[in-house]
Amino acid sequence: MHVAVFAFPFGCHALSLINLVQKLARAAQETQFSFLNTEESNNSIFLASRTNLPDNIKTYNVADGVPLNHVFSADPIERVELFIKETPKNFKMALDMAVAETGQKISCLIADAFLSFSGSVAEDLSIPWIPVWIPVPHSLSTHIYTDMIRQHYANSLSDGCSNSCRDGNDVELEEKTFQIPGLSELHIADLPVEVLPREAHETPFSCLLGQIGNMVLKVDTLVVNFYQELYPKPLLNDLKSKFSNLLNVGFISLSMPPPSLPPSTEDTTGCLSWLDSQESKTVAYISFGTVANIPQSEIEELAEALEVSRIPFLWSLRDNIKDCLPNGFLERTRMHGKVVPWAPQTQVLAHSSTGVFMTHCGANSVYESIANGVPMICRPFFADNKLNARLIVDVWRIGERIDGGVFTKTGVAKSLDLILQHEQGRRIRSRVQAVKELVLKASAPGGHATQAFKTLVEKITLV
Ligand code: UDP
Numbered sequence: 218m219h220v221a222v223f224a225f226p227f228g229c230h231a232l233s234l235i236n237l238v239q240k241l242a243r244a245a246q247e248t249q250f251s252f253l254n255t256e257e258s259n260n261s262i263f264l265a266s267r268t269n270l271p272d273n274i275k276t277y278n279v280a281d282g283v284p285l286n287h288v289f290s291a292d293p294i295e296r297v298e299l300f301i302k303e304t305p306k307n308f309k310m311a312l313d314m315a316v317a318e319t320g321q322k323i324s325c326l327i328a329d330a331f332l333s334f335s336g337s338v339a340e341d342l343s344i345p346w347i348p349v350w351i352p353v354p355h356s357l358s359t360h361i362y363t364d365m366i367r368q369h370y371a372n373s374l375s376d377g378c379s380n381s382c383r384d385g386n387d388v389e390l391e392e393k394t395f396q397i398p399g400l401s402e403l404h405i406a407d408l409p410v411e412v413l414p415r416e417a418h419e420t421p422f423s424c425l426l427g428q429i430g431n432m433v434l435k436v437d438t439l440v441v442n443f444y445q446e447l448y449p450k451p452l453l454n455d456l457k458s459k460f461s462n463l464l465n466v467g468f469i470s471l472s473m474p475p476p477s478l479p480p481s482t483e484d485t486t487g488c489l490s491w492l493d494s495q496e497s498k499t500v501a502y503i504s505f506g507t508v509a510n511i512p513q514s515e516i517e518e519l520a521e522a523l524e525v526s527r528i529p530f531l532w533s534l535r536d537n538i539k540d541c542l543p544n545g546f547l548e549r550t551r552m553h554g555k556v557v558p559w560a561p562q563t564q565v566l567a568h569s570s571t572g573v574f575m576t577h578c579g580a581n582s583v584y585e586s587i588a589n590g591v592p593m594i595c596r597p598f599f600a601d602n603k604l605n606a607r608l609i610v611d612v613w614r615i616g617e618r619i620d621g622g623v624f625t626k627t628g629v630a631k632s633l634d635l636i637l638q639h640e641q642g643r644r645i646r647s648r649v650q651a652v653k654e655l656v657l658k659a660s661a662p663g664g665h666a667t668q669a670f671k672t673l674v675e676k677i678t679l680v
Contacts, residue, residue, distance in 0.1 A: 218248040219321035220677050223308055223328035223335050225351075226258030226281070227297055228508065228600070229470075229581045230329050233351050233442060235262055237469040238327070242271040244674045250274045251315035251323075253308055255281040255300065277315050280307040293508070294422060301421040305334045312338075325677050327440075330357070333428035336435045345680050347673075348432060349440040349469075352580050352601050353608065355400060357441075358452060359412050360429040361459070362397045369395045370405060370413055399452020402611050407603040438462040438676055442469045442580075445665050446655045449612065464673050467659060467666030468584040471563070474657055488531060488560045489568060495529050498572035498646075501633055502565050502591075504533035505577040509598040515624035516541040522629030528637065529553050529570075533560040566591050573636045575619075578605040590653035592616050592645045594632045596624060615649035 222238050224231040231254050242250050254262075256278040263276070270276075281296070282303030289295055316322060323344055328335035330348035339346030350357050359366060373393050393405040405413065411423040419427075432439070437460060445453055445465040457463050467473060484490050492500060503519075505511055520542050523530050530550075534542075536558045547556060562582070565571055566589040575594045576582045583605050586593050593616030595606040609616040617635060620628035636642040659666040 218245070218324045218678055218680065219316075219319060220248055220250050220325045220327055221312055221315060221323045222250060222252045223326065223332050223338075224252065224254035224258065225329035225331040226255040226300065229579070230331065230351050231258045232262045233470045233581070234327075234329055234349060237349065237440070237442075237466070238274060239271060240469070240670070241674060241677065242274045244670070245678050246271075246273060248273060248678055249319055249321055251312075251319070252276045253279050253311045253315070255279055257281060275315065275319070277311040279303075279311045282307070294420070298421045301425050304332065305338055308332075308335070308338065325680050327677070330429060330432065330439070331425065333425060333432065336432065340435075345438070345676070346436060347438050347440060347676065348436055349442065351442050351469075353605060354441050354443050354448065354456060354465075355403065355452060355608065356409070356601050356604055357429070358397060358400055358456065359403075359408055359604075360426055361433060362400075363412050363427060363430060365397060366395060366405075366408065366412055369393075373405065398455035399449040401451075402449075403604065403607055407607045409600055409604070433459045436460060438464060438673075440464045440466055440669075440673060442466070442584075444468070444656050444659045445669075446659050447613070447652070462672065462676075464669040465666060466670045466673060467656070468588060470581060471584060471588050473588060473660035473666075484561075486557050486560060488555065488557060488565055491531065491555050492565065492568040492570040495570040497569050499529050499637070500568075500570045501528055501530045501573050501575055501594075501637075502533075502560070502562075502571050503530060503575040504560065504562060504582065505596075505598065506579040506582060509577045509579075509602075511538065511598070511624075513541040515596075517543055518626050519624040519629055520546050522624070522626045522633075523554060524550050525626070526630045526633060527553050528633050530555070531560065531565060531571075532556045533562070534558065563589075573633065575633075578602040578609065580605060583609065587615070587649065587652055588656060590646075590650045592636050592642065592649050594619055594636060613648070613652060615645060615652055617645065 222234065224234050235252060238250050238252055250273055252274055259276050259278060280303050282299040312323065323342055325345050326335060326339040327347045327349060330350045336346050394401060411426045439460040443465050444467055516538060524546060534556050563585050566574060566585050571591055573594060574586045574591045578595050578597045580601060593609055595609055595616055596619045597603040597606040606618060610618050617632055620631045636645060658664055
């Protein structure tokens, strides 16, 4: 068997997918896997070394569509759009290379479900197509029901929602909900802009995502980076009615249970030994992922709150943002805080001193927090962040939205106090522990996620 894997090379999608492929390659050692991704993304996920990959995985680079000597604008989506314009030609070329090098025809195509064109590639080769949904499944549903949501949005506007609704920051719009199975707690303003394009501004990216709903017509096996235990029932039932094999294989980037902490000799950032010196469940870990740009004013407010409150904190802050810190902040807070450009996040969240995670609500961060039973304070910024924050705060109730919606000196202090000191925080902590237990049980032998993974292995080895 020779399984080709198409990665979406932006955000943490490719990293999640290669983690799944590594698990599959270990479980199906006779099967060859060809992992197709852009060179830049391959380099970043393998951090210059591929030596840890099982022998039955080979990686191939696909063209990223960036013209020679191209000068990028400030718009981060430009890379995505250039890449999309190059598809599917770039993937087909790399597929030919994988077949020529291995001497094996492709027997099955696994693809990031964002790459909606991959269904036609599989069809042309007469092989099964197994898409993988990386974000939360609620967002899959927003893509399946995009037409209904847009209609509802248009109705909201004509019902008298003021013109400023169109800017996406109007309270009226913020509070509109819509009736789609399992999404009744979401508000329109939680949705990514691609689902609700402003007027008729379709882009290559929104068109690509717009095709996702068509998967329903072509796919019977869909792999989801999630646990069936965490769905609202109506959403699970609805997706099960659409995909005859809905394989919730669990959080694919994580080992469950999380591995024990490495000895402190491996603690190159010093974060873990610093955490060792703090008291149990007292530390606020702060990180906004790899992409989010936080306004300077909010960095300043957050920093001032941390300084005044004297709550122990560990802040992963990219070097390019560090300049926004108030003068002398690092020196004044060095007795109760630590700022690093990169933290070993999963290990930090697993550490017994970590009491709360202040996060932008990227899917990986949310999953890592759940897997370690850490409550969250949410300050969502972009993409699926707002949708994830809604699930954390209003559906699973395992965190709080930052008081006031943005970082302010008083809001940060209030939110930290609520989670770390108050009865409400204690209830949130016990709920996130309960969710962690559910996830652990589902990942244990015989659990739903383990069973779903076994089914996936059978599907790719017995085609
Ligand atoms: N991360 C990390 N150390 C840091 C900051 C981030 O290990 O100091 C990792 C984090 O564990 C997560 C990923 O980077 O796996 C960020 O992914 P997420 O989906 O949360 O956010 P994105 O960067 O895609 O917005």
